[in-house]
Amino acid sequence: MVEIDEMKLVQTRAILNYIAGKHNLYGKDIKERALIDMYVEGTMDLNEMIMLYPFSSPEEKEKNFALMIQRATNRYFPVYEKVLKDHGQDFLVGNQLSRADVQVLESILMIEEYEPTVLSEFPLLQAFKARISNLPTIKKFLQPGSQRRTEPDDRIVETLKS
Template identity: 25%
Template sequence: ATNEDLPLPCAGRCEAIRMLLADQEQEWKEDVVTMELWQKGEHKKLTCLFGQLPKFQDGNVTLYQSNAILRHLARSFGLYGKDQQEAAQLDMVNDGVEDLRLKYAQLIYQNYEAAQLDMVNDGVEDLRLKYAQLIYQNYVSQGRICIGQEISFADYNLVELLRNHLVLAPGCLASFPLLAAYVERVAARPHLHTYLQSTAHRDRPINGNGKQ
């Protein structure tokens, strides 16, 4: 996996992929494309479909788009639900994560002022509430993960983004105790916890502009 088109080597869109691989006890190699190399243009034009990163190589399979990579890994490691119905629900959850991520990215890269931090608590309140309801329904009626009783690719994506929000505004999940507990529960999975405590994760900036 390679990092995305950002000024600093950072977690970026690859971090949920790293979390999934670490939790599934997989090893991987990263080749970071520096901004200097990227700006020369040849790498972007000649080797990157859609002219963007991340790029992921798995044997003979080359993939772009972080969510396509997550879904490929989900199919490879049985992280796509137990049946077609759960798979469809996981797609829904993951697409909802992208709505939340868009709001986060707008704050980080376009509106990062002290007064704008209210967006974390107010601008994404509706989406956080919807996820809180989803977790509550699943907590009561099925298991204790997002959809069904087993970890999925959507869990890594959602937990990674919510953890980013908690760095920016530590109290942003205070009104959603089940959602906060869900984040802690997933992050406490032994292999994932080891990765999240590693210097490789902790020393890597969350965002490419240094804002977090």
């Protein structure tokens, strides 16, 4: 639950949509919002695979890793590479930062923690990652010691599995 603007909001997507709208990260019109939602929802599917990976059983870890990398490099990243090429802008939607850009960046950073070369075949996504990561507020958030996220340790994994 997040308390913001005298409201108590639950559900991650509702919270993120509210914050994105409040901070002008949700497009300039309904068409841009639809594209942002489409890219975000697709990225959430990839994020789910990445977030569940540490909780894989030892027997399934190798298979899940291969599937995660395969989906990223054959399904998700080619789409975003094409969007950047076809759109011809620095951002996925419109001409300013949106929630979609932040979500795709987070997916890239999460998967690179497991496979640092995952973007090797995607030059536009490499440039996108560098560009978005260097925006002042995002750069600050990505610095060591920030609250971005922590890797689940063995104790957390065992607690969640039981």
